[in-house]
Amino acid sequence: MNKNIVLFFILSIGSFSALLAQGYSYSVNLNDIQNDQLSVTLITPEQENKNVVFSLPKIIPGTYAISDYGAFISDVTAYDKKGKQLPVNQLNVNQWEISKAKKLHKIVYQVEDIFDTEKEHEIYPMAATNIEKNNIVIHSPGIFGYLDHLSQVPFEITFDKPSNFYASSSRLPVSSTASQDVFEMDNLDDLYDTPIMYGIADTASVKVGNCDVLVSVYSPNQLINAKEIVGWLTDLLQGARSYLGGKLPADRYAFLYYFNDPKVKQSFQPGMAGALEHTTSSFYYLPELPAQQLKPFVVDVASHEFFHIITPLTIASKEVKEFNYNEPVLSKHLWLYEGSTEYTAHHVQVKSGINTKEEFLAKLSQKIADSKASYNDTLSFTQLSKYAASTYAEQYGNVYQKGALIAACLDIYLLHLSDGGYGFKNLTHDLGIRFGKERYFNDDELFDEIEKLSYPEIKEFLLKYVDGTAPIPYDYFFGLAGVKYQDTDRSLHFDDTASAKALKIQQAWLGTECK
Ligand SMILES: [Zn+2]
Numbered sequence: 001m002n003k004n005i006v007l008f009f010i011l012s013i014g015s016f017s018a019l020l021a022q023g024y025s026y027s028v029n030l031n032d033i034q035n036d037q038l039s040v041t042l043i044t045p046e047q048e049n050k051n052v053v054f055s056l057p058k059i060i061p062g063t064y065a066i067s068d069y070g071a072f073i074s075d076v077t078a079y080d081k082k083g084k085q086l087p088v089n090q091l092n093v094n095q096w097e098i099s100k101a102k103k104l105h106k107i108v109y110q111v112e113d114i115f116d117t118e119k120e121h122e123i124y125p126m127a128a129t130n131i132e133k134n135n136i137v138i139h140s141p142g143i144f145g146y147l148d149h150l151s152q153v154p155f156e157i158t159f160d161k162p163s164n165f166y167a168s169s170s171r172l173p174v175s176s177t178a179s180q181d182v183f184e185m186d187n188l189d190d191l192y193d194t195p196i197m198y199g200i201a202d203t204a205s206v207k208v209g210n211c212d213v214l215v216s217v218y219s220p221n222q223l224i225n226a227k228e229i230v231g232w233l234t235d236l237l238q239g240a241r242s243y244l245g246g247k248l249p250a251d252r253y254a255f256l257y258y259f260n261d262p263k264v265k266q267s268f269q270p271g272m273a274g275a276l277e278h279t280t281s282s283f284y285y286l287p288e289l290p291a292q293q294l295k296p297f298v299v300d301v302a303s304h305e306f307f308h309i310i311t312p313l314t315i316a317s318k319e320v321k322e323f324n325y326n327e328p329v330l331s332k333h334l335w336l337y338e339g340s341t342e343y344t345a346h347h348v349q350v351k352s353g354i355n356t357k358e359e360f361l362a363k364l365s366q367k368i369a370d371s372k373a374s375y376n377d378t379l380s381f382t383q384l385s386k387y388a389a390s391t392y393a394e395q396y397g398n399v400y401q402k403g404a405l406i407a408a409c410l411d412i413y414l415l416h417l418s419d420g421g422y423g424f425k426n427l428t429h430d431l432g433i434r435f436g437k438e439r440y441f442n443d444d445e446l447f448d449e450i451e452k453l454s455y456p457e458i459k460e461f462l463l464k465y466v467d468g469t470a471p472i473p474y475d476y477f478f479g480l481a482g483v484k485y486q487d488t489d490r491s492l493h494f495d496d497t498a499s500a501k502a503l504k505i506q507q508a509w510l511g512t513e514c515k
Contacts, residue, residue, distance in 0.1 A: 022046060023154035026144055030161045030198060036116065036131045040143060042107045045150055052101035053148045054078075056094045057141045057325035060127060060192060062276050062308070064330060064388045064396060067123045069142045070094030072112045079106040094326070111143050117267045125268045125285035126276040130258070135218050136165075136198040137258060139283070140191050141325075151188035158182045159198070166201035168216030169194060170254035170280035189323065193278045197256045204230040208237040211248040219259040224291040229257065232299050239352025240306060242513050243344075243425065249309045254281040255302060259288035275301050277308030299354070303345035310344070312337040315431045321440040332443045334385035335466055339403020340428065343411070346404070347425075353512045360510065361483065361492045364408055368474060369490040371401035377471045381406065406466055409477035410458065412509055416480040417455045420508035427454055482506040 025043040032039065056070040070093045078086040080103035087099040098104055113131035114123055123142075130137035144157070159167070163178040171194050173181040185191040202217045204226035215233065217226040233255065241248050260266060260273075275284040282305035286294065312320045312331075319331040331337070350360035371377065375398035384392045385399070411424035430453045435441055441449055447467070451459035465472045474492075475485040482498030482505070485491075498506070 023156060024144075024146070024150075025156045025158075027158040028143070028160070030136055030159055030165065033131055033133060036113045037110050038131055038143075040109055040111055042145075044104050044107060044147060045153055047101040047104050047147070049101055049148075050099070052098050052104065053091065054096045054098060054107060054145050055148075055326060056145045057192070058094050059325065059328045059389065060141045061312075061320060061323050062278075063124055063127050064334070065122060065124065065393065066328065066389060067127060067141070068093050068121070069123070070145075071119060071121060072114060072117065072129070072142060073145070074110045074112070076107065076109040078104055079108070081105040107145075113137075114142055115266050116264075119267070121267065124274055124276070125260075125266070125272055126274045126283050128268075128285075134199060134220075135258070137283075138196040138198065140194065140196075144191060146188050146325075153187060155185040155188070155191045156182065157185065157191075161198060164200055165198045166203070167196050167198055168201065168203060168214065168254060168256055169196040170214070170250075170252050170278070171196070188325075192325075195256060195278060195281060195283045197258065197283075202226045206230050206234050206237075208234065209241045209246070209248055211237070211250055212252045213237060214252075214254040215257070216254065217257045217259070219257075219288055220261050220264075221288060223288050224257075224259060224294060226257075228291050229255070229298060232295055233302055235352070235354055236299055236303055236349070237306070239348050239354060240303070243348045243351055245429070249314070250280045252280055253306070255284070255305075256281060257284045257286065257298075259286055261288050275305045277305045277313065279309065279313050282306065282308070299349075300345060303348060304342055307341045307344045307348070308337075310428055310432060311340055314437050315428060315435055316440055317443045317446070318440045319443065328389040330386055330388055332382035332386045332467075333446055334388060334399045335381050335403045335406045336446075338399035339405075340407040340424065342400050342404040343407035344425070344428075347408075347411070350510055351513050357494075357510050361494070364405065365491040367401045367404055368485075368492070371398055371405065372490060374398075375402065377402070378469045380469050381466045402472075405472065405474070409465075409472055409474070410461065412477055412481045412505065413461060414454060414458065415505050415508045417457055420504055422454070423508065480505055481509050 022045045024045060027041045028038055054076065056073055058068055059066055076088055076096045078088050078098045080086060086104060089097045091097050114121065114128035115130040127139055129139050129142035159181045160179060161181060167173060167181050171183060174184050175182045185194060197216055197218065199218055202225055203214060205212060205214045215226045215230045217224060217229065219225065237248065273286045275282055284301065317331040317333060319329050346360060346363050349355040350357055375395055379395060384395050388396045407424055414427060415423045427450065434449065447459050447462045450462065464470050478485050478492055480502060482495050482502035484493050484495040
């Protein structure tokens with residue numbers, strides 16, 4: 001060892017502890033639930049300004065809708081080190097301004113859960129919180145706030161908990177005893193990207209290649225259990241692994257399931273269900289039904305959320321990677337984030353033999369029918385995307401229908417132009433290498449980047465059918481893979497008279513890959 005190394009070592013320890021002193025330190029006692037509310041205590045990072053704004057998010061990644069989590073926070077009180085109260089002024093539903101902020105030491109507030117609130121709200125259940133004696137869903141945007149300009153510092157979260165409660169999450173606590181867990185998050189994005197479900201554990205795990213997979217289930221009437229779901233997801237994840245070239249893009253991943261008893265009224269619209277993706281986990285809010293009835297749905301949705309690791313959690317624009325929690329600034333490329341994810345979720349199932357080719361075509365036919373029946377087929381998809389949280393909120397659902405069809409046609413078109421050698425998954429793989437987790441693309445440059453990796457015809461396709469307003473001629477693009485589109489009933493069928501070239505493309509598109 002030489003001296004410089006020792007000096008460097010001391011310096012880095014010094015700067016690390018300085019960094020921690022500037023971090024957030026939250027604590028919550030899960031033993032103390034009053035009227036579905038918890039008390040939250042924050043020891044704040046030091047402040048340099050006279051005033052500081054404490055915020056809960058207005059919008060979070062992946063939902064493309066306004067959430068206003070601040071509506072569930074009350075009694076925000078700020079203190080200095082001596083315990084003296086500082087003036088607090090609520091600015092709007094999500095923000096509180098604290099004066100004399102240089103003295104600020106502690107903020108205390110109450111948080112109410114969203115699952116069964118009486119308040120009107122627009123929050124999706126898969127992004128909501130639950131605070132009950134037997135189950136607590138920590139969706140951190142609904143519980144923890146942040147101070148102005150202080151999102152890139154660490155967060156330490158301490159939960160005191162009943163001794164029979166287990167924390168299900170892709171993140172392991174840095175310390176854990178029977179009565180307390182401590183988690184550390186790198187920054188605000190990391191905190192909001194890491195849901196934790198507390199309760200009496202029904203968990204199961206499996207190792208798929210390089211990835212430790214956790215499944216955690218809350219099913220109040222025990223209609224479905226974690227072991228069953230792990231069984232279903234193992235085939236899917238093995239398929240995903242070969243689809244992605246042999247390696248899964250995470251070393252640890254958690255599927256968190258909350259099954260809602262349909263007899264128990266909650267604050268969401270009846271029938272509302274869904275899931276939300278995170279970098280190394282996904283959270284599911286689904287109706288509690290007999291297991292076999294749920295199986296196809298559980299597998300399709302898990303596949304969708306898992307493939308979000310690629311888009312947008314790896315490949316995304318600035319709007320996604322430097323996310324603004326205070327106001328919605330959306331990207332133009334929901335066709336990529338949601339559409340291509342939805343397409344891949346089903347494509348992997350035909351490629352790995354979980355679905356037949358006919359089942360896959362039936363799923364795509366259904367998407368054509370839904371898209372044409374329920375949405376505007378001549379609306380620019382980039383405009384839909386940009387204004388999905390406002391002007392075009394009612395068109396948002398088309399990202400799962402036409403968005404997936406855009407990716408399907410691109411896949412076939414790429415295979416056609418490359419004579420079966422380069423499909424959509426090759427393109428996303430190469431975009432992933434080009435940008436990676438740490439970099440973003442600029443919204444206006446994506447089509448040029450795709451052209452560089454593929455063909456001028458692909459950019460023309462994107463300009464005409466994604467940015468432009470022309471409906472996609474499905475008969476032409478599916479025809480390239482020997483599939484006939486019938487407009488009368490909007491269905492897709494294999495064409496017995498397809499050319500040898502089309503059959504070759506069809507084989508490249510739908511042929512099973514060995515596991
Ligand atoms: Zn999605």
